[in-house]
Amino acid sequence: xxxxxxxxxxxxxNAIIITIEVNVDxxxxxxxVGLPDSAVKESQQRMEAALKNIGxxxxxxxxxxxxxxxxxxxxxxxxxxxxxxxILAASGQIKAANLSEYLIMGELSLxxxxxxxxxxLSIAIEARAKGFKxxxxxxxxxxxxxxxxxxxxxxxKSLEDVIGFFTGESDLEKTIINTRDEFNxxxxxxxxxxxxxxxxxxxxxxxxxxxxxxxxxxxxxPPGSGKTMLAKRLPSILPPLxxxxxxxxxxxxxxxxxxxxxxxxxxxxxxxxxxxxxxxxALVGGGSNPQPGEISYAHNGVLFLDxxxxxxxxxxxxLRQPIEERIVTISRAKFTVEYPSNFMLIAAMNPxxxxxxxxxxxxxxxxxxxxxxxLNKISGPLLDRIDLxxxxxxxPFEKLTEKTNGESSExxxxxxxxxxxxxxKRFADKKNIHANxxxxxxxxxxxxxxxxxxxxxxxxxxxxxxxxxxxYDRILKVARTIADLxxxxxxxxxxxxxxxxxxSLDRETWGA
Numbered sequence: 001x002x003x004x005x006x007x008x009x010x011x012x013x014n015a016i017i018i019t020i021e022v023n024v025d026x027x028x029x030x031x032x033v034g035l036p037d038s039a040v041k042e043s044q045q046r047m048e049a050a051l052k053n054i055g056x057x058x059x060x061x062x063x064x065x066x067x068x069x070x071x072x073x074x075x076x077x078x079x080x081x082x083x084x085x086x087i088l089a090a091s092g093q094i095k096a097a098n099l100s101e102y103l104i105m106g107e108l109s110l111x112x113x114x115x116x117x118x119x120x121l122s123i124a125i126e127a128r129a130k131g132f133k134x135x136x137x138x139x140x141x142x143x144x145x146x147x148x149x150x151x152x153x154x155x156x157k158s159l160e161d162v163i164g165f166f167t168g169e170s171d172l173e174k175t176i177i178n179t180r181d182e183f184n185x186x187x188x189x190x191x192x193x194x195x196x197x198x199x200x201x202x203x204x205x206x207x208x209x210x211x212x213x214x215x216x217x218x219x220x221x222p223p224g225s226g227k228t229m230l231a232k233r234l235p236s237i238l239p240p241l242x243x244x245x246x247x248x249x250x251x252x253x254x255x256x257x258x259x260x261x262x263x264x265x266x267x268x269x270x271x272x273x274x275x276x277x278x279x280x281x282a283l284v285g286g287g288s289n290p291q292p293g294e295i296s297y298a299h300n301g302v303l304f305l306d307x308x309x310x311x312x313x314x315x316x317x318x319l320r321q322p323i324e325e326r327i328v329t330i331s332r333a334k335f336t337v338e339y340p341s342n343f344m345l346i347a348a349m350n351p352x353x354x355x356x357x358x359x360x361x362x363x364x365x366x367x368x369x370x371x372x373x374x375l376n377k378i379s380g381p382l383l384d385r386i387d388l389x390x391x392x393x394x395x396p397f398e399k400l401t402e403k404t405n406g407e408s409s410e411x412x413x414x415x416x417x418x419x420x421x422x423x424x425k426r427f428a429d430k431k432n433i434h435a436n437x438x439x440x441x442x443x444x445x446x447x448x449x450x451x452x453x454x455x456x457x458x459x460x461x462x463x464x465x466x467x468x469x470x471x472y473d474r475i476l477k478v479a480r481t482i483a484d485l486x487x488x489x490x491x492x493x494x495x496x497x498x499x500x501x502x503x504s505l506d507r508e509t510w511g512a
Contacts, residue, residue: 003090006103006132007082008123009072012337013251013292015119015126017103019068020079022086027062034067037075046077047084049110054160059091075289078117081106081136085162096166101133104162112159116140118257121250124148136162142175143264144254147247149179177264180243189268190236195408196229199399203230206390206502208412211237212419213481214435215474216323216345216385218308220505221392222362223355227348230392231304234346235269236409238302239420245300248340252296270301272343276310280318290330290337295322298343308349309377316382319345323385326438342438345386349378360393375505387437387474388502419484436481441473448476454496461500475499 007018030044048058065083067074082104088094105123107115120141125148127135134152135145142155154172156162164170194204203219207230210217219227241249249266253259259266274283274294285293295303305311322328326342351357352371357364364371383389420435426447427433433440439447450458462472478499479491488495 001090001092003086003096003099005082005086005089005099007067007079007105008103008119008126009074010119010122010255011072011335012290012339013119013122013255015122016069016072017126017130018072018074018079020082020086021066021068022083022090023064023066024059024087024090025062025064028060029062030058031062031064032067033065034070035073036067037073039077040067040074040079043077043080043083043108046080046108046110047087050080050108050112050159051084051088053110054112054158054163056088056093056163058087059093061091063087063090076118077107077115078105080108081114081156081159081162084108084159085166088163089166094163094167098133099166102136103127103132103134104136106136106138106156108159114138114156114158114161119251119255120145120259121147121247121254124151124153125251127151136165136172141259143177144250144259146175146177147179147250147264179264190233190409192233193236193409194233194412195405197226197233197406198402199395199406200226200230200392203390203392204407204412206388207234208237208416209478209481209485209502210234210344210346210388211239211412212416212485213387213423213477214344214437215387215478215481216347216437217388217390218347218349218383218386218505219390219392220349220351222359222394223350225392225394227392228304228306231302231306231346231348232271233409234302234344235271237412237416238269238344239413239417241267241269241300249300252292252299252339256292256297258297270298271304272298272301273304273306276305276307278311278315280312280315283315284318284322284328284330284341285339286330290332292339293328295319295328295341295343296339299340300342301344303343303345305345305347308347309374313377313379317379320381320385326432347386350374358391383505384468384470384474387478389505390502391504415485418487419481422484422487436477436484439477444473444476448480448491450476450479450491450496451493453493454491457493457496457500461503465500465503467503471503475503478502 002023005020008015009018051058089096105117116138121144124135124145128148128151136154139155139157142153146153153175155175165172246265246267253266272294283293284295322341327338328341329338352366352374354365356362357371423435479495482495482498483491
């Protein structure tokens with residue numbers, strides 16, 4: 001008897017429907033075809049034990065299972081539930097007339113219970129698009145899949161629940177999520193707040209500009225000056241995720257298996273802080289079975305690289321294209337996948353190996369030329385792509401002992417949101433552009449006009465600091481953001497002057 005069930009494979013952050021054809025006939029043997037990997041092939045042993053432990057059996061006949069399309073590699077253990085259900089129906093152990101109306105995913109334990117899978121949200125979106133009535137999956141993934149409307153989502157604990165559902169012996173409760181209510185309930189739920197920061201008003205100002213325009217920034221200063229503490233608080237002043245951004249971010253985290261149990265949506269902006277020993281593949285994504293990397297996990301959020309010069313140079317260089325394109329493309333011989341990577345890069349570093357170059361009180365003990373050598377670990381092209389270079393100085397004792405709190409993240413975020421609203425209106429007819437940092441050169445010329453005094457100032461800065469054309473564009477973008485924070489229609493000379501001030505690592509005197 002031939003029976004068809006349906007599962008799904010993941011390609012990038014999107015899903016593809018897999019048709020599982022199960023045929024039970026006279027003879028003896030078990031054949032699983034359709035380009036399965038080892039984990040899929042091992043499902044025979046898992047199914048045999050699970051079926052036996054719940055009172056059923058793997059029939060001692062010739063079983064042929066084809067997973068179509070056969071030219072797409074099937075990976076992982078998430079097909080167990082669909083395979084086992086198909087075998088039970090094809091061997092006549094259960095009657096399931098409506099089997100083809102549901103997409104089924106889940107990994108089986110030997111006792112028949114079901115373990116969670118990756119990519120539930122992407123699979124649910126594809127199931128709805130292909131006209132399936134419902135989606136049966138592990139209970140832990142049900143809230144995530146239930147974000148998708150017009151699709152019946154059933155969370156199950158075991159294979160017995162699935163059997164009872166199709167035979168009509170028991171009912172499954174639909175998982176219903178009010179997406180907007182759940183999303184709004186956890187907005188801006190941040191652990192860290194800028195009110196905890198003593199002093200450092202100039203650094204707060206620089207991070208406010210970075211947040212308002214979506215700009216990249218590097219913090220450079222001695223140990224203990226607060227670089228990491230400040231960077232961790234940046235997400236708390238970014239505008240809240242909108243529903244579209246939350247769905248997109250959740251898809252990436254779901255595919256990677258980072259989605260939290262029973263959490264429907266990622267509702268706060270991600271903050272990723274990989275260690276400097278990370279490989280280039282782990283940072284941008286890839287591998288024989290391509291997976292997203294840290295830059296994609298940080299999509300719509302912040303990627304924080306602490307101790308930047310300690311990262312391998314090859315690792316840092318692979319960041320250059322994703323920073324510009326805001327997408328990373330991973331190509332293999334038979335396919336190509338794309339992962340979104342629209343993130344804010346925030347980096348931190350010491351000014352020299354000993355950490356005390358330019359320190360107001362302590363002496364630098366580095367040998368001549370060592371400071372410049374340390375800075376040269378970061379390539380010029382990468383520094384060129386960082387809009388704000390911010391020098392962090394230690395907080396004096398008087399500031400540390402103040403009892404009053406600093407300005408809260410909520411107040412700073414109000415100003416940031418005001419600037420972002422101006423930018424949203426400005427780029428309303430531009431697809432995929434929402435902030436000043438995302439402007440193209442053509443749009444830059446349209447919205448960043450400067451007067452004669454501003455042109456003279458910028459010309460002098462270009463000549464004295466030996467700035468590149470990219471640095472010129474970045475200065476204009478930052479100046480436009482500063483003007484937006486002040487609700488100024490035009491870029492003024494003082495806005496340009498402040499933007500130029502944030503190019504400290506371009507100065508020829510640095511590290512000399």
